[in-house]
Amino acid sequence: MAEHCSAVPGELPGCVICVSDPSEPDVEPSSCSGSVLCRGPGLVLCPAAVLVPFLQPAVPAWPRGDALPPSALRPGLRIVVLRAAPPPDAVQQHSAHPLAVLRCDAFARALPGTAEDRSEALPWFCWLRVPGLDAPGGTWTPWAPAAALQKGAALLACGTPFGALCPELFLNALSSGVLSNATGPRRALLLTDARCLPGTQGGPVLALTPASSPPRLVAVIAATAGCQAGQGLGLALLCSLDVLLHGARSVLHELRNLPPPLPLPQAHNSTAMSCTALVESGGSWGSGTLVAPRLLLTCRHVLQMGAPLRVTLRHGTTRDTVLQARLVFATAEASPFDVAVLELQGSVPSFQPPDLATTFQPGEPVLALGFGALGRACAPSVTGGVLSAVVGTPPVMLQSTCAVHAGSSGGPLLSARDGCLLGIVASNTRDNAAGTTYPHLNFCIPVSLLRSPLARYGCSGDPAAFAPLNAASEGARAAWRLQQRPPSTGVLP
Structure with a gap:
């Protein structure tokens, strides 16, 4: 799990980039966020999309090469960098000029299939020289390679919502989150559940560290949270700073x-992080939660009844472990508890089962793991949040604010403090009338409902141990129909 880390650094490496054409005052300026990489000399990095309105008419946006020549831009552009200043100024303005507009090949290769309708400009970034940011003895912003980050690591996104609209109010707004997933060469593309609003593209993303050490710049925001297949993602795309620097060094x-990267402290990863598995059943797939070396929980709706079952452990450090499985038990369609129990044909090597939670405290930090949002392509995604509600006494439903996506069903909900298994993810929220999915409100089956059946099955091997899951009270059924809060007694035998 992620360790408690340092608070906000004293001087944030964020800024706003505003581009305009003085010869065409009727054309709206274009703006975005930027990352201050160095104060000696003053260097700023931002997405090249801010330049799209100011390309020469004959220039295709974007060419197939790796660099855009300065002649591709209209002459006489005014590029201004807005930077936080002490009161009473609040915001300082500095003139800038482009050094290069470069395509990040590693990031581009990681992009296909991750999102719909992405701009062709997405892999392109603009390097700016800003003399006004030169400082005596100025140095580089401390940085670290994203490849050193563990999933679930605490991140701090710094960006300015709405760009240059009102920087006095929005400059360098902060949002915390975790590293949800990573893919591509040198982990070029990252996902985070930090809330990144429009206009924050280009803003710096920092890896938090213990209080005695400065945060490390690890990435820049490439795209804010969008939609995929009609579903809200609640995740932002980041481009690793390491691959951006690697691609620009020769230019x-x-x-x-450039100083060498600084090390990142290695947070202690609970063994519970390895309990997530990919479950495939015919043409259907989802996530699963290992609770014993040969026993796995998932959701009934993940399975195509009668189809072969395959379970894959894919955690990015070793070769995939693929095991066949058989269905031990699945709740009836009428049961509100969407549960299936699978037995693997072989044991998972060196598996340590997660501890099962005995208490559920609203507001406690949690992590959801599953094969949504890039997970099927590489390894499980991790999103953070809090336990937003515990429904019923004893609990019949848990709700969390973790971003949960298609493919996450059956994955574990873990305590971020100690790695205890709180429950398994069953669904997120969808407004059928509006056709909108809300990933940050999801429903989970409490592990307390499963503890006794699992123990009885472990002793007897009889699938009837799980039969009480079909005998839920009317209060539990009403809760899962989203109709009313269940009564406080008599949920399960």
Whole structure:
């Protein structure tokens, strides 16, 4: 689990980029966020999409090469960097000029299939020289390679919502989250559940560290939370700073004095992080939660009844472990508890089962793991939030604010403090009338409902141990129909 880390750094490496054409005052300026990489010399990085309105008419947006020549831009552009200043100024303005507009090939190769309707400009970034940011003895912003981050690591996104609209109010707004997933060469593409609003593209993303050490710049925001297949993602796309620097070193002599990356503290990862599995059943797939070396929980709706079952452990450090499985038990369609129990044909090597939670405290930090949002392509995604509600006494439903996506059903909900298994994810929220999915409100089956059946099955091997899951009270049924709060007694025998 992620460790408690340092608070906000004293000087944030964020800024706003505003581009305009003085020869065409009727054309609206274009703006976005940016990342201050160095104060000696002053260097700023931002998405090249801010330049799209100001390309020469004959220039295709975007070419197939790796660099855009300065002649591709209209002459005489005014590029201004807005930077936080001490009161009473609040915001300082500095003129800037482009050094290079470069395509990040590693990031581009990681993009296909991750989102719909992405701009062709997405893999392109603009490097700016800002003399006004030169400072005596100025140095590089401390940085670290994203490849050193563990999933679930605490991140801090710094961006300015709405760009140059009202920087006095929005400059360098902060949002915390975790590293949800990573893919591509050198982990070029990252996902985070930090809330990144429109206009924050280009803002810096920092890996938090213990209080004695400064945060490390690890990525820049490439795209804010969008939609995929009609579903709200609640995740932002990041581009690793390491791959951006690697691709620009041969072009920009300003990078010749780039200091080496700083190390990142390795947070202790609970063994519970390894309990997530990919479950495939015919043409259906979802997630599963290992509770014993040969026993796995998932959701009934993940399975195509009668189809072969395959369980894959894919955690990115070793070769996939693929095991066949058989269905031990699935709740009836009429049961509100969407549960299936699978037995693997072989044991998972060196598996340590997660501890099962005995208490559920609203507001406690939690992590949801599953094969939604890039997970099927690489390894489980991780999103953080809080336990937003515990419904019923004893509990019949848990709700969390973790971003949960298609493919996450059956995955574990873990305590971020100690890694205890709280429950399994059953669904997120969808407004059928509006056709909108809300990933940050999801419903989970409490592990307390499963503890006794699992123990009885472990002793007897009789699938009838899980039969009480079909005998839920009317209060539990009403809760899962989203009709009313269940009564406080008599949920399950």
